[in-house]
Amino acid sequence: MTRYLLAHRHTPGECGIVFASFKGLKSPLRHQVTLASCRTGGHAIWWTVDAQNEAEALHLLPCYVAERTTVDRVTEVQIP
DSSP states (O other): OEEEEEEEEOOGGGHHHHHHTTTTOOOTTTTOOOEEOGGGTOOEEEEEEEESSHHHHHTTSOHHHHTTEEEEEOOOOOOO
């Protein structure tokens, strides 16, 4: 498995749509804690996921969210 950082951005007006789009989706990301800046005005959400490839990583998100999400392959590093 490869680790990916999913970075999603939306407008303040899309915030409710983004969260509502998860309802009914069977995804391991549902009901999990993640980082988001919506409450502080940034309107971005980040997830770290393990997947076989970028397409599989995006498939964990609702289509509406996935279409507005970038994917980066990441690894852990130790900061000296």
